[in-house]
Amino acid sequence: MGHREDLLAGAKRCLYEKGFARTTARDIVAASGTNLGSIGYHYGSTPALMQAAMLSAIEDWGDVLGAALATDGADEAADPLVRYWQRVIGSMRSHRQLWLASVEAMIQSEHSAELRAQLAEGMEQGRSGLAAMLTGQAEETIDEQTVRTIGSVAMALMSGVLTQLLTDPARAPSAEQIAAGVRALALAPGLHQ
Secondary structure (H helix, E strand, O other): OOHHHHHHHHHHHHHHHHOOOOOOHHHHHHHHOOOHHHHHHHHOOHHHHHHHHHHHHHHHHHHHHHHHHHOOOOOOOOOHHHHHHHHHHHHHHHOHHHHHHHHHHHHHHHHOHHHHHHHHHHHHHHHHHHHHHHHOOOHHHOOHHHHHHHHHHHHHHHHHHHHHHHHOOOOOOOHHHHHHHHHHHHHOHHHOO
């Protein structure tokens, strides 16, 4: 790898280990085996490099989630909704730092219109991909209404489960509890008036 790639890899490592706000240029240099001048030369500034690291981490997050949702396990539940949540929760547990970086990216996007725009585009792609996967349709055939309903709700549930899992893993809901809750909400009398 060249210095540019080394810097990005080092910045991502720091992002996972220290977080965006606590990472310094010296941390990145130590993690990448480069020098301070390389940051300015290749990225312009430490914040620009950290933003590139966040975007790269978000791409990694999408890849990890996609792989988790596409992988069949021998010990999975027969219920497709439980199976889906087992895979999502498994990914959250096995790639905690990556999921945490996605949350930090959302917070940092408040200070960067470019990052916010890129995250918004990633969310749109995520909604579309989730809608396709959950309906069993090819993504290019999914209509806008399905993306806005199924895709948006699936993403919202995922964010809520992630928040609970990161904050209180011992009491976060299980895949079975989430599936039961989703089904109970659909039948709740107070929602059908």
